[in-house]
Amino acid sequence: MKQLSIAVLPGDGIGPEVMESALQILEAVGQRIDRQFVTQHHPAGAQNYVDTGEALPESTLAACRAADAILFGAMGLPHVRGADGTEVIPQLDIRFALDLYAGVRPVRTWPGLPVPLSDPRATAIDLVLVRENTEGLFYARGRGVVEADAVFDTQKISRAGTTRIVDFALKLAEDRARLGKPGKVTNVDKANVFASMAFWRQIFEERARLHPGVKTENAYVDAMALNLVLKPWQYDVLVTENMFGDILSDLIASLVGGMGMAPSGDIGDHHGLFQPAHGTAPDIAGQGIANPTAMILSAAMMLDWLAIRQQDAALAVGARVIETAVQSAFVSQAVRPREFGGNSGTADITRAVLERL
Numbered sequence: 001m002k003q004l005s006i007a008v009l010p011g012d013g014i015g016p017e018v019m020e021s022a023l024q025i026l027e028a029v030g031q032r033i034d035r036q037f038v039t040q041h042h043p044a045g046a047q048n049y050v051d052t053g054e055a056l057p058e059s060t061l062a063a064c065r066a067a068d069a070i071l072f073g074a075m076g077l078p079h080v081r082g083a084d085g086t087e088v089i090p091q092l093d094i095r096f097a098l099d100l101y102a103g104v105r106p107v108r109t110w111p112g113l114p115v116p117l118s119d120p121r122a123t124a125i126d127l128v129l130v131r132e133n134t135e136g137l138f139y140a141r142g143r144g145v146v147e148a149d150a151v152f153d154t155q156k157i158s159r160a161g162t163t164r165i166v167d168f169a170l171k172l173a174e175d176r177a178r179l180g181k182p183g184k185v186t187n188v189d190k191a192n193v194f195a196s197m198a199f200w201r202q203i204f205e206e207r208a209r210l211h212p213g214v215k216t217e218n219a220y221v222d223a224m225a226l227n228l229v230l231k232p233w234q235y236d237v238l239v240t241e242n243m244f245g246d247i248l249s250d251l252i253a254s255l256v257g258g259m260g261m262a263p264s265g266d267i268g269d270h271h272g273l274f275q276p277a278h279g280t281a282p283d284i285a286g287q288g289i290a291n292p293t294a295m296i297l298s299a300a301m302m303l304d305w306l307a308i309r310q311q312d313a314a315l316a317v318g319a320r321v322i323e324t325a326v327q328s329a330f331v332s333q334a335v336r337p338r339e340f341g342g343n344s345g346t347a348d349i350t351r352a353v354l355e356r357l
Helices: 015-033 046-052 058-066 090-097 120-124 159-178 195-208 221-230 242-254 293-309 313-331 346-355
Strands: 002-011 035-041 069-074 102-108 126-132 184-189 215-220 237-240 263-267 272-276
Touching: 002 015, 002 058, 015 035, 015 069, 015 293, 015 313, 015 346, 035 313, 058 090, 069 090, 069 293, 090 263, 090 272, 102 159, 102 242, 126 159, 126 242, 159 184, 159 195, 159 237, 184 195, 184 221, 184 242, 195 215, 215 221, 221 242, 237 242, 263 293, 272 293, 293 313, 293 346, 313 346
Parallel strands: 002 035, 002 069, 069 272, 126 237, 184 215, 184 237
Antiparallel strands: 102 126, 102 263, 263 272
16 A cells, blocks of 8 residues: 655644544545555644744654645644744744745635525635745745834745746646636736836736636736625636735635635645645634534645645545545535534534545
């Protein structure tokens, strides 16, 4: 049986709870596709910082580098902050250390669950936001210039960084087109105000000309925020700067029911980390009511990525098995997460998916 090593970082708050769900699903799917996922837990997070003084131990980062993939829960606690007043969130350190430049945030509606928007076309929401992860305004983290009466955080937009994220989005659109999806990329920027964003748009248009089969368009981020609420079903792939992507990815999650339904992947040329897009939700931690769906779907994203990396079609089959089981659990009305008005807890949803694998 082929083995794959998975570095597991459960983290803080509800992170360990939803991680346990994903690991149960992963073990069961492995038996179905004759693959063994060798998982090893590693410490990191805000609570680890409180306990040991280290948010991301070197041994954990080394394990992430060595593993075939990284499965990540959620990290950070609002009351745990560094000397500069910002939260201790080591997931950002991992992104920069492993050069995980593509933040991939897919959302879709699920049959069997209500849709927040009343327009019947909202049942067809199926889009992916691609967020540049290592530059933009987040590049200023730890580099801000602090003066007596002002603080300056400088945004970085480079040709190399923009080129590779735009190429990633264009390739993703080509892949989606082969699956019968629109194959369109919408560039989201603020090129009417910032020189850095005008430079970003220039590079987007240059790279788009190399992919004539992909439909492309440009949009300002403020107009995009409006249109994502009014007509999200019109979009396929969005590509944007780090901060804009951080904000819009939460917005699109709300369109399909909330953060508990939003998986994500942070992907580079050599490493991939997969995590639910939600935070640690310390207010509900330990109560067994967190929705594990985003974490389970993040594990499916991991299998899809590994299928390409390992040239192993069985792993892609495993991803489809997970998605089909999740959909079946909701369509059958066996479970309904609390954010959808139901009363199903973490264990209920996990059990329903396991039963349908």
